[in-house]
Structure formats: structure tokens, C-alpha cells
Amino acid sequence: MTAILFANSPAAAREWRVDMVNRGANGSMDFTPAFLKIAPGDTVRFVAKDKTHNVESIRNMMPAGASPFQGAINQDVTVKFSRAGLYGYKCLPHTAMGMVGLIQVGSAVNRPAIVANLGSLPPLARARMTKFLQLAK
Numbered sequence: 001m002t003a004i005l006f007a008n009s010p011a012a013a014r015e016w017r018v019d020m021v022n023r024g025a026n027g028s029m030d031f032t033p034a035f036l037k038i039a040p041g042d043t044v045r046f047v048a049k050d051k052t053h054n055v056e057s058i059r060n061m062m063p064a065g066a067s068p069f070q071g072a073i074n075q076d077v078t079v080k081f082s083r084a085g086l087y088g089y090k091c092l093p094h095t096a097m098g099m100v101g102l103i104q105v106g107s108a109v110n111r112p113a114i115v116a117n118l119g120s121l122p123p124l125a126r127a128r129m130t131k132f133l134q135l136a137k
Contacts (some may be wrong), residue, residue, distance in 0.1 A: 013041040015078075018101065020046060020053035020091060026128060029094040031055075031101040035132045040106050043080045046071065053091045058100070060117040061088030063110045085110040086136055088117075088129060098124035102132035111136060 016036055024030030036044065046055040048071075055077055056070035063085030071077035073093070081087065084106035091099035100121065102114075114133060118126050 013043065013080075014039070016042060016044045018044055018046050018055075019049040020055060020099075022050040026098070029053075029091065029097040029099040031089075031091070031099065034101040034128070035104075035135045036102075037104040037136075038081060040082055040084055041080070042105070043078055044103060045076065045078045047076050048074045052093060053099070054093070055089055056092060058088035058090050058117075058121075060120065061086070061114050063087070063105075081105045086114050086133075088114060090125065095125050096122040098122075098128045100125045100129050100132075102129060102136065104136045108136045 016038055018036065019032045021030055021032050022028060024032040026034055051074055054071045054073045054075065057068040062068065063083045066083045066087065069077065069079045081103065086108050087103040087105065089101050118129060121129055
């Protein structure tokens, strides 16, 4: 009986880390990594590794019913993701420089809504988000 209960218990939630940096894999003003695929119940810790950055969710780029999040400049923020879907996020001072990212929690159920709202982003941010969307399945 114990083995059956253990086999049916959910996997332990995992904590992921995303650094807010002046230079990363995508160029200047970057989240590292800028795309994550995680499981419902996982948390992401956004770390202000370089100064003058923040992280906040992008309105209309989250699953319906998901809670928005926002951190202050130079503040580390930990967010628990419970709802399946795609979550777009940005650094408010550097959005125009393309500092955006995407988290996929479980399946990408709200992909059409994210694609429909790409036009609300500045050109460099839109280009980066489009690249991240190609990774989301």
C-alpha cells in the first residue's frame, strides 16, 4: 500500500533561477535564461544580478485567471506558477531594448493569446518574444 501511495504522489516542486543581467545570451539587457519550461507548482526566482532591472508580468500575456507579478528595481522576486500556460514577462525600464522573457508552465494553452498580443511590444521585445514562442510547444 505504501508503494502505491508513493507512486501516485506528485513530484516535488522545483525552484528555477533567472538572472536579470546587462549582457546575456540574447545580447544586452537580458534575462538568463529568457525561456523556461517548468511544471505547475514550480517557482522561479528572478535575481537582480546587475543593477537597474526589475521583473513584471506582461498584461495580456498570461493564462486567464493567473495572478500578475511585479518586483521593484534591484529586487529579487520569487514567483510560484500554478496555472498551465505561457507567461510573458519584462524588465520595465528595458522593455524597449528587448528585455523580455517567456515561461511555459505545462502546456502552452494560451499560445494564441500571446501571439495576438505581440503587437503591444516594442519592436526588439517583439522580435525576442517571437523567438521564445518558437521554443514553446
